[in-house]
Amino acid sequence: MISFDDAFRRQLHELFVWRRDVRRFRTDPLPDGSIERLIEIACLSPSVGLSQPWRFVIVDDAARRRAVIDDFKTCNAEALRSYSGERAAKYAALKLSGLEEAPGHLAVFAEKSDQIGSGLGRATMPETSEYSVVAAICSMWLAARAEGIGLGWVSILNPGRVRDILEIPDGWKFIGYLCIGYPQAECDRPELEQAKWESRRGPGEFTIRR
Numbered sequence: 001m002i003s004f005d006d007a008f009r010r011q012l013h014e015l016f017v018w019r020r021d022v023r024r025f026r027t028d029p030l031p032d033g034s035i036e037r038l039i040e041i042a043c044l045s046p047s048v049g050l051s052q053p054w055r056f057v058i059v060d061d062a063a064r065r066r067a068v069i070d071d072f073k074t075c076n077a078e079a080l081r082s083y084s085g086e087r088a089a090k091y092a093a094l095k096l097s098g099l100e101e102a103p104g105h106l107a108v109f110a111e112k113s114d115q116i117g118s119g120l121g122r123a124t125m126p127e128t129s130e131y132s133v134v135a136a137i138c139s140m141w142l143a144a145r146a147e148g149i150g151l152g153w154v155s156i157l158n159p160g161r162v163r164d165i166l167e168i169p170d171g172w173k174f175i176g177y178l179c180i181g182y183p184q185a186e187c188d189r190p191e192l193e194q195a196k197w198e199s200r201r202g203p204g205e206f207t208i209r210r
């Protein structure tokens with residue numbers, strides 16, 4: 001039986017504290033097989049009915065990467081137009097993706113038509129497929145940080161456009177686009193908090209008892 005000691009638990013807590021959404025990457029490449037190893041860990045995640053609905057697309061092709069970057073720029077400009085005044089100025093100053101610099105691009109999808117798991121747990125909540133994929137991304141996020149690798153989640157994208165760019169099969173729903181690489185800096189506070197966009201709140205604010 002495997003067990004974990006206090007030193008491990010302390011380190012694990014530090015991992016949670018120091019995991020960051022990274023948008024500022026160094027441009028040096030990751031060692032061969034890094035992304036594949038993160039995918040291997042993601043595949044250990046829980047999934048509804050053991051359906052393993054995660055689907056990963058490693059995006060190496062320069063033209064496809066450029067097209068994703070262009071889509072981000074379009075969507076981000078549109079998002080900026082939804083703010084005004086001081087908020088708009090603040091939004092414009094945020095860096096909301098590391099797509100240009102990150103050596104690794106990984107698109108993640110949920111297979112919605114999968115027969116694996118025979119529908120267990122999904123009858124009343126079909127969205128649990130997507131939840132399973134998000135759980136896998138979170139595992140990957142932490143595992144990457146444990147290796148000193150940064151991961152940044154980009155959702156300021158048009159899902160249909162991403163599917164077209166990557167020629168994605170029918171039935172795969174776009175979940176997120178991940179930038180992967182070595183971070184320029186480490187921090188124990190979210191970048192959006194540092195930028196005074198939003199502040200982190202304590203667990204008491206999210207919890208009620210019945």
Ligand SMILES: Cc1cc2c(cc1C)N(C[C@H](O)[C@H](O)[C@H](O)COP(=O)(O)O)c1[nH]c(=O)[nH]c(=O)c1N2
Pocket residue numbers: 019020021022023095096097153154155156176189190191192
């Ligand atoms: C589903 C989803 C989607 C996005 C994000 C996260 C998640 C969970 N985040 C990252 C988000 O801003 C970040 O997690 C919070 O600000 C908290 O910071 P840390 O992750 O703790 O560093 C994110 N960040 C960003 O710069 N551009 C983006 O498009 C997105 N999209």
